[in-house]
Amino acid sequence: MNSPILVAENIGVQFDAFTALKNVSVAFKARQLTAVIGPNGAGKSTFFNVVSGSLIPSTGRIRFNGQDITGAKQHEFARMGIAKSFQITNVFPQLTVGENVRLAAQMRRSRFGLLVPRQSMTDLIVLAESLLERVGLAKAFHLPARDLAHGQQRCLEIAMALACDPKLLLLDEPTAGMSPEETLDMMDLITRLAEERTVILVEHKMKLVMGICQRLIVLHHGELLAQGTPNDIRANYEVKRVYLGQKV
Amino acid sequence: MSSIDITDVVSPRGAPQGSRTVLQRSMEFITRHRVAAVIALLVLLPWLVPYEALAVNILIFGLFAVGFNLLFGYTGLLSFGHAALFGSGSYGAGIAIVHFGWPWWLAIPAGVTLASLVGLVIGYLAIRSRGIYFSMVTLALAQCVYFAFYKAGRYTGGEDGLRGITVDVINVFGWRLDFLHPTTKYFVLLVFVAAALWFISRVLASPFGAVIEGIRENERRAAACGYDVAATKLIAFVISAAVCGLAGTLRALHLSTVPIESLHYLTSGHVVMMSLLGGMGTFFGPFVGAAFVLLIEEFATNFTKYWQLLVGLVFVVFVLFFPRGIWGSILHWLGRR
Amino acid sequence: MSEINVILMQMVTGVSLGSLYVLLAIGLSLIFGMLTVVNFAHGAYFMVGAYAGVYTYTLTGNFWVSLVATPLVAGALGLLAARLLIRPLYGRGIDYPLLLTFGLSYVMIDTIRALFGIEGLPTSTPAALRGAVNIGIGHFPLYRLFLVAVTAAIVVVLWLFIEKTRYGLIIRAGVRNPEIVRVLGVDISRIWLLVFGLGCAIAGLSGALIAPIRAVTPEMGISVLVESFVVTVVGGMGSLPGAVTAGLLVGIVYSMTSLYAPDLAELSIFVLMAIVLLVRPQGFFGRAGLMA
Numbered sequence: 104m105n106s107p108i109l110v111a112e113n114i115g116v117q118f119d120a121f122t123a124l125k126n127v128s129v130a131f132k133a134r135q136l137t138a139v140i141g142p143n144g145a146g147k148s149t150f151f152n153v154v155s156g157s158l159i160p161s162t163g164r165i166r167f168n169g170q171d172i173t174g175a176k177q178h179e180f181a182r183m184g185i186a187k188s189f190q191i192t193n194v195f196p197q198l199t200v201g202e203n204v205r206l207a208a209q210m211r212r213s214r215f216g217l218l219v220p221r222q223s224m225t226d227l228i229v230l231a232e233s234l235l236e237r238v239g240l241a242k243a244f245h246l247p248a249r250d251l252a253h254g255q256q257r258c259l260e261i262a263m264a265l266a267c268d269p270k271l272l273l274l275d276e277p278t279a280g281m282s283p284e285e286t287l288d289m290m291d292l293i294t295r296l297a298e299e300r301t302v303i304l305v306e307h308k309m310k311l312v313m314g315i316c317q318r319l320i321v322l323h324h325g326e327l328l329a330q331g332t333p334n335d336i337r338a339n340y341e342v343k344r345v346y347l348g349q350k351v
Numbered sequence: 352m353s354s355i356d357i358t359d360v361v362s363p364r365g366a367p368q369g370s371r372t373v374l375q376r377s378m379e380f381i382t383r384h385r386v387a388a389v390i391a392l393l394v395l396l397p398w399l400v401p402y403e404a405l406a407v408n409i410l411i412f413g414l415f416a417v418g419f420n421l422l423f424g425y426t427g428l429l430s431f432g433h434a435a436l437f438g439s440g441s442y443g444a445g446i447a448i449v450h451f452g453w454p455w456w457l458a459i460p461a462g463v464t465l466a467s468l469v470g471l472v473i474g475y476l477a478i479r480s481r482g483i484y485f486s487m488v489t490l491a492l493a494q495c496v497y498f499a500f501y502k503a504g505r506y507t508g509g510e511d512g513l514r515g516i517t518v519d520v521i522n523v524f525g526w527r528l529d530f531l532h533p534t535t536k537y538f539v540l541l542v543f544v545a546a547a548l549w550f551i552s553r554v555l556a557s558p559f560g561a562v563i564e565g566i567r568e569n570e571r572r573a574a575a576c577g578y579d580v581a582a583t584k585l586i587a588f589v590i591s592a593a594v595c596g597l598a599g600t601l602r603a604l605h606l607s608t609v610p611i612e613s614l615h616y617l618t619s620g621h622v623v624m625m626s627l628l629g630g631m632g633t634f635f636g637p638f639v640g641a642a643f644v645l646l647i648e649e650f651a652t653n654f655t656k657y658w659q660l661l662v663g664l665v666f667v668v669f670v671l672f673f674p675r676g677i678w679g680s681i682l683h684w685l686g687r688r
Numbered sequence: 689m690s691e692i693n694v695i696l697m698q699m700v701t702g703v704s705l706g707s708l709y710v711l712l713a714i715g716l717s718l719i720f721g722m723l724t725v726v727n728f729a730h731g732a733y734f735m736v737g738a739y740a741g742v743y744t745y746t747l748t749g750n751f752w753v754s755l756v757a758t759p760l761v762a763g764a765l766g767l768l769a770a771r772l773l774i775r776p777l778y779g780r781g782i783d784y785p786l787l788l789t790f791g792l793s794y795v796m797i798d799t800i801r802a803l804f805g806i807e808g809l810p811t812s813t814p815a816a817l818r819g820a821v822n823i824g825i826g827h828f829p830l831y832r833l834f835l836v837a838v839t840a841a842i843v844v845v846l847w848l849f850i851e852k853t854r855y856g857l858i859i860r861a862g863v864r865n866p867e868i869v870r871v872l873g874v875d876i877s878r879i880w881l882l883v884f885g886l887g888c889a890i891a892g893l894s895g896a897l898i899a900p901i902r903a904v905t906p907e908m909g910i911s912v913l914v915e916s917f918v919v920t921v922v923g924g925m926g927s928l929p930g931a932v933t934a935g936l937l938v939g940i941v942y943s944m945t946s947l948y949a950p951d952l953a954e955l956s957i958f959v960l961m962a963i964v965l966l967v968r969p970q971g972f973f974g975r976a977g978l979m980a
């Protein structure tokens with residue numbers, strides 16, 4: 104029995120007079136690849152920010168593995184096993200690629216000394232190397248992160264998100280700004296990642312996610328429009344109406 | 352915003368392949384043994400500058416800048432109130448000696464402790480405020496500390512400063528050292544500076560040191576990785592306070608007085624300038640900056656009383672054209688070749 | 689005077705002191721809101737304004753002329769600094785303009801010392817504004833009432849400018865979301881310079897206004913800078929209602945503390961700031977998450 108790993112209950116987000124999200128209730132199953140989709144302005148990013156810990160909802164609750172985590176601070180999310188990548192690439196620009204991942208992995212050590220040299224923690228360095236290998240950046244270990252091409256930086260972010268060995272991986276438009284080949288590589292990587300942990304994806308390009316996701320959540324004007332398997336969504340009249348003119 | 356110490360670009364298992372010139376290799380060697388390199392230079396310093404008092408000032412303000420740089424260059428927090436920490440260190444040590452009759456070796460930890468406590472309070476409030484307010488809040492709280500010490504005349508001497516911090520003789524392991532002799536004084540102070548440098552170097556190379564740099568580079572990312580950004584900043588602030596406080600205690604012992612100006616905004620500004628001009632986020636930068644600023648002031652006061660104008664202009668030029676500072680620019684130029 | 693009258697009089701003093709803070713905080717907030725620059729030279733412009741005011745008053749014998757000339761001088765100097773020094777730093781990070789304006793203040797203070805000496809300038813209150821006026825609860829210095837009136841007038845004019853004119857609309861939009869304004873093709877860089885100049889002009893004007901009742905020295909801007917920061921933190925950066933409310937509040941807190949515990953007067957405003965930081969870190973009118 105696959106109990107939900109993440110549950111969003113009646114999430115509402117209000118910015119002054121603007122309602123970004125209203126009454127969104129979704130349960131995400133573990134070990135599944137779920138995509139949150141919708142046209143631009145649907146509230147996907149706001150929803151993503153709520154479930155990834157960047158934004159505290161005005162109303163509603165979030166439960167992770169049964170535990171209420173509403174209002175928890177951003178850094179507590181990673182410690183609980185929820186890792187994320189941002190819509191706009193967020194890495195440590197002047198640090199090397201290897202150091203970026205090593206630092207992300209360092210959080211596994213709950214207590215670290217002030218006087219211990221970090222370069223002696225070789226297991227973290229080895230881990231960083233293997234993660235970078237996985238995303239195809241092994242050769243870039245010694246480059247400053249800001250010297251990477253855009254697509255490579257997105258891969259770096261994935262490596263950093265994996266560094267804390269998360270149970271839940273949240274990716275906000277991971278293919279944004281990538282070339283078609285890079286996009287294919289990324290979707291491949293995500294599919295493989297979803298085999299070992301739960302992945303929730305935010306995307307606005309429907310075509311990308313239809314083929315690989317087990318479940319889709321469709322948002323529209325801040326509300327839940329539909330949810331189900333790709334086939335369910337394809338057949339859904341409401342969804343077709345909303346995406347009128349877009350190829351499905 | 353800051354330049355990177357060369358160790359961050361070199362992994363422990365060997366630098367990237369490709370030819371490294373003799374210059375680059377020696378730079379790596381110096382960086383790997385950075386504490387020893389600085390201490391070696393400081394040992395030679397009294398013979399490199401025109402007179403002793405200047406050497407002592409470079410030593411003291413260099414340490415002040417090192418403590419400040421931990422917060423500014425490495426963590427990315429621009430405090431304009433570090434005079435409060437420097438001055439608290441001075442007054443702490445001074446009051447311990449003058450009013451409580453403590454020996455010098457207890458007065459120094461007393462000063463460092465007082466500075467750390469002041470740093471804890473200022474740091475907590477400043478970090479609580481939103482990003483852009485940080486500099487303003489530290490400035491304001493430091494002025495508050497200034498007024499508090501000014502008013503507590505009974506202990507601090509008020510406007511006249513605290514006088515009578517006389518330390519003539521230092522007894523160490525049976526040796527009697529004449530503290531009033533300039534060279535002896537310099538080397539006694541150097542021992543403390545060296546210890547602090549070793550400590551700071553270890554902190555910077557530690558996992559904690561990596562986290563503060565991560566915070567400087569990208570706070571949101573650091574938080575998303577699982578680091579408690581506010582708590583880390585506060586710890587960095589307190590460590591910075593302790594080191595700057597130590598510099599303050601050494602100054603009190605050196606001058607035998609604590610001028611009230613130690614707590615003033617201009618002292619805070621002074622260390623900001625030294626840090627930027629030397630090179631933020633580098634290990635050698637603070638001492639380079641301290642030496643540079645003190646030498647300019649020394650040079651300028653010889654033929655004009657408007658040395659602040661000169662220093663201000665130099666600073667503005669650096670902010671516009673050489674934000675990496677002297678040492679930072681050198682490192683950058685070397686890294687480019 | 690009865691107890692109540694004493695308190696009320698002290699509050700009026702607080703309001704007149706607060707007027708100065710309101711003007712300074714408005715300038716700071718405008719500059720920050722539009723350029724995201726913390727103007728560490730704000731106190732220096734205040735000081736330059738005081739000098740310009742006294743100088744022109746002495747030169748022309750006409751106080752009103754000096755009040756018109758001063759903001760022009762300060763504003764021009766502000767424009768110059770913005771164009772030559774601050775604009776090149778655009779895009780480099782929030783700390784750089786701060787550091788630059790800090791360095792600039794050093795240069796300005798020492799330049800004034802070089803031009804006018806280190807002792808300061810003697811000042812006097814213009815004849816028409818001397819003396820005290822009976823405001824019902826007691827006699828209050830006419831000049832201080834004048835200060836309050838001028839501040840109120842400036843606030844109203846600014847409010848009208850920002851709410852009702854096209855330039856004001858651009859400023860409001862720029863404060864809310866600089867990116868949008870840029871994309872809309874408005875020549876944002878010119879607005880930038882003007883706003884910086886405007887902020888400095890207000891700072892300079894407040895210097896000229898305060899000159900008759902304060903010592904005019906090269907260092908007068910330093911303590912004033914600190915006080916303006918306190919007001920800005922309390923009221924919320926980038927907010928004009930915040931600047932007005934906090935300015936008056938800080939002035940009143942200071943003067944009431946002077947009445948009951950004169951030794952603690954200087955510390956009282958910092959205590960206020962600390963309380964605000966603990967309870968509402970973004971300030972009364974600040975938006976939560978500003979530069980968080």
